[in-house]
Amino acid sequence: MYIGIDLGSRTVKMAVWDGERMVDYQIAESGFEPHRQAEKMLSAFTPTAVVATGYGRHLAAEYFADGVITEIKAHAAGIYHHFPGCTTLVDVGGQDSKVIAVNGAGKVSNFQMNDKCAAGTGRFLEIMAGSLAFTLAEFGAAALASEQEVQINSMCTVFAESEVISMKNRGIPRAHIARAVHSSVADRLAAMLARLGYGEMVAFSGGVARNPCMVALLQQRLPEVLVVVPKHPDLTGALGAALHAAKVC
Amino acid sequence: MSSFEIKPYPEVWQALDMDVPRFDKMRLMMGDMYAKAFLGQPNRPAAMTYFDNMIAEIHGGRVKELLAAKAEGRPVIGTFCVYIPEEIVLAAGGICVGLCGGSQGSVPDAEKILPRNICPMVKSAFGFKAARICPYFQAVDFVYGETTCDAKKKTWEILDTMVPTYVMEIPQCKNPRDIALWNEEVKDFKAKVESVAGKTISEEDLAGAIKVMNNKRRALQRLNSLRHHNPTPISGKDGLLIEQIAFYDEPVRFTDQVNSLCDELDERIRQEVAVPGKGATRVMVAGTPMALPNWKIHNLVEGAGAVIVNEESCIGTRYFKDLVDETVTGMDTMLAALTDRYKEIDCSCFTPNNERISQVVKEFRDSKAQGIINYSLQFCHTYNIEEIRIRQACEQEGIPYMFIESDYSPEDIGQLQTRVEAFLEQIGE
Numbered sequence: 001m002y003i004g005i006d007l008g009s010r011t012v013k014m015a016v017w018d019g020e021r022m023v024d025y026q027i028a029e030s031g032f033e034p035h036r037q038a039e040k041m042l043s044a045f046t047p048t049a050v051v052a053t054g055y056g057r058h059l060a061a062e063y064f065a066d067g068v069i070t071e072i073k074a075h076a077a078g079i080y081h082h083f084p085g086c087t088t089l090v091d092v093g094g095q096d097s098k099v100i101a102v103n104g105a106g107k108v109s110n111f112q113m114n115d116k117c118a119a120g121t122g123r124f125l126e127i128m129a130g131s132l133a134f135t136l137a138e139f140g141a142a143a144l145a146s147e148q149e150v151q152i153n154s155m156c157t158v159f160a161e162s163e164v165i166s167m168k169n170r171g172i173p174r175a176h177i178a179r180a181v182h183s184s185v186a187d188r189l190a191a192m193l194a195r196l197g198y199g200e201m202v203a204f205s206g207g208v209a210r211n212p213c214m215v216a217l218l219q220q221r222l223p224e225v226l227v228v229v230p231k232h233p234d235l236t237g238a239l240g241a242a243l244h245a246a247k248v249c
Numbered sequence: 250m251s252s253f254e255i256k257p258y259p260e261v262w263q264a265l266d267m268d269v270p271r272f273d274k275m276r277l278m279m280g281d282m283y284a285k286a287f288l289g290q291p292n293r294p295a296a297m298t299y300f301d302n303m304i305a306e307i308h309g310g311r312v313k314e315l316l317a318a319k320a321e322g323r324p325v326i327g328t329f330c331v332y333i334p335e336e337i338v339l340a341a342g343g344i345c346v347g348l349c350g351g352s353q354g355s356v357p358d359a360e361k362i363l364p365r366n367i368c369p370m371v372k373s374a375f376g377f378k379a380a381r382i383c384p385y386f387q388a389v390d391f392v393y394g395e396t397t398c399d400a401k402k403k404t405w406e407i408l409d410t411m412v413p414t415y416v417m418e419i420p421q422c423k424n425p426r427d428i429a430l431w432n433e434e435v436k437d438f439k440a441k442v443e444s445v446a447g448k449t450i451s452e453e454d455l456a457g458a459i460k461v462m463n464n465k466r467r468a469l470q471r472l473n474s475l476r477h478h479n480p481t482p483i484s485g486k487d488g489l490l491i492e493q494i495a496f497y498d499e500p501v502r503f504t505d506q507v508n509s510l511c512d513e514l515d516e517r518i519r520q521e522v523a524v525p526g527k528g529a530t531r532v533m534v535a536g537t538p539m540a541l542p543n544w545k546i547h548n549l550v551e552g553a554g555a556v557i558v559n560e561e562s563c564i565g566t567r568y569f570k571d572l573v574d575e576t577v578t579g580m581d582t583m584l585a586a587l588t589d590r591y592k593e594i595d596c597s598c599f600t601p602n603n604e605r606i607s608q609v610v611k612e613f614r615d616s617k618a619q620g621i622i623n624y625s626l627q628f629c630h631t632y633n634i635e636e637i638r639i640r641q642a643c644e645q646e647g648i649p650y651m652f653i654e655s656d657y658s659p660e661d662i663g664q665l666q667t668r669v670e671a672f673l674e675q676i677g678e
């Protein structure tokens with residue numbers, strides 16, 4: 001049995017691979033010490049090998065992991081497992097977003113990440129949901145249902161937030177603003193994809209791919225391609241790490 | 250290793266009207282940074298001791314040499330760009346020091362005056378003067394700036410209120426009429442240096458200075474080609490460090506030391522000593538200069554187990570790839586030969602700049618690198634835009650390529666580490 005563990009900025013994700021399929025998984029808050037959280041999650045298992053990925057990967061290697069790979073490689077491996085023919089992938093996590101080009105064998109051939117700024121990440125959506133008094137689940141649903149939208153011009157989280165506040169104070173319905181926030185993220189992802197280039201199928205992974213409005217808006221911006229989402233999009237990195245463990249350890 | 254210290258010279262600093270307590274703190278921080286980044290490296294060449302010592306003496310020993318020269322009436326001139334002809338300063342018996350700033354520490358001082366959204370190198374250098382925390386800045390007779398980029402040329406107007414600042418007009422194109430103007434600027438520079446030195450530069454003086462500078466460039470070229478050997482006999486960090494020290498050390502002594510290091514490296518190649526180890530991924534960096542103590546990218550790349558084998562940068566090959574013709578005689582012809590050599594530098598401030606695109610690919614091949622990291626300082630428009638053409642050239646040539654835009658602050662280290670590691674994974678697959 002092989003375990004992949006993804007120590008992300010917001011959550012720790014674990015995928016258990018028995019050589020043929022994912023037999024178990026867990027997701028928990030990262031907490032102050034993500035590696036302790038990870039150790040707790042691992043304690044019920046006796047794996048052949050553990051491979052860590054995500055922001056806490058090197059810390060994990062100090063404590064328990066047998067190997068580390070970056071999130072980029074892990075997501076590519078996870079998506080290759082779900083959609084072997086897919087050559088492009090978008091991953092939007094808590095604190096960054098990336099677009100990755102994969103060759104026919106599931107290897108990374110190119111990638112781009114967002115800059116220092118949080119705009120276009122899960123964290124950005126969370127902050128905006130908060131300032132519109134939505135829970136995250138309501139936020140995506142409300143945006144999806146809204147037929148109208150306004151335009152958010154700012155690319156910076158701080159400025160976008162003040163733009164949202166001034167819209168609220170102009171009496172614009174919050175669902176319209178919610179839609180605008182989602183659109184601004186989708187525009188950003190589409191721009192990153194345009195720079196990188198993409199194939200006929202684009203896989204969307206990471207926690208933000210669970211947001212139905214984000215998926216719909218990304219699909220809308222890429223009418224000529226098929227946007228696909230794996231069953232547990234937030235586990236893609238952990239699964240990729242587990243697959244890597246099975247391959248090399 | 251823990252015994253390393255950048256030596257304090259409080260009396261010297263006091264005499265230079267520096268902010269001594271503040272500077273002393275920066276000295277300690279830089280010493281720690283240096284010890285951590287450099288001294289623990291495995292398999293370091295023994296000849297690096299000289300360069301370690303140049304860092305230990307950076308805030309005193311070398312400054313005293315500058316002050317001694319000044320006491321003899323020799324000019325000490327600060328510059329910010331490799332387009333300023335050092336030969337002329339040397340020919341007048343003077344000393345040229347590079348004042349580019351590579352430290353986050355002085356950026357907040359600059360931001361009290363300058364806009365925040367300009368290049369960190371300009372801010373860092375300006376902050377060193379504004380806060381009186383750089384002995385070199387305090388020691389120079391004057392500063393010679395240039396019109397290469399907007400951030401610099403407008404900053405000179407403000408800097409001039411703190412230290413006399415002269416400006417050389419560097420054109421933006423390389424047509425014959427631009428070169429003619431440039432040549433006039435070189436002559437003006439000579440006149441200015443002569444007036445400060447109180448002497449006329451003879452043909453012999455200039456011929457001697459041209460030889461000294463060419464020999465320095467030859468030594469750096471030799472070091473660079475040794476780094477191209479596979480496996481490489483010296484780390485990229487040490488290579489960059491030497492290129493940085495080139496901007497403030499005494500040129501003849503520096504040349505000798507680089508040559509002895511190269512002798513040692515020759516020997517290492519014969520004995521197959523590899524740094525950091527055989528099979529390490531070889532990376533080349535291209536882009537904006539990395540001024541002391543900016544070791545950010547090198548720390549990340551070499552911390553991840555790869556090795557940097559070439560810097561296509563002004564603190565790198567742009568500084569030493571071209572030589573001045575030593576065969577010409579007659580003052581005017583010699584000055585024209587200088588202009589000719591300096592116009593070969595392919596800074597992105599020029600348009601068109603096709604030479605640089607092919608130069609990057611050439612250095613990639615020569616250095617037997619496996620990938621290119623193109624690095625641009627934040628808000629440097631010309632390098633940031635030229636990135637597009639470098640990227641296209643790399644795509645066309647099938648060269649693994651990554652672009653990093655960053656400044657001196659540590660906040661993006663985590664993200665950059667991920668990107669660098671993913672790039673190395675990509676090259677390795």
Ligand code: SF4
Nearest residue numbers: 329330331397563596
């Ligand atoms: S990058 Fe351009 S402006 Fe800067 S030092 Fe080099 S030649 Fe001068």
Ligand code: SF4
Nearest residue numbers: 368370398400537629
């Ligand atoms: S790095 Fe760019 S912006 Fe900064 S000084 Fe050099 S040319 Fe100007």
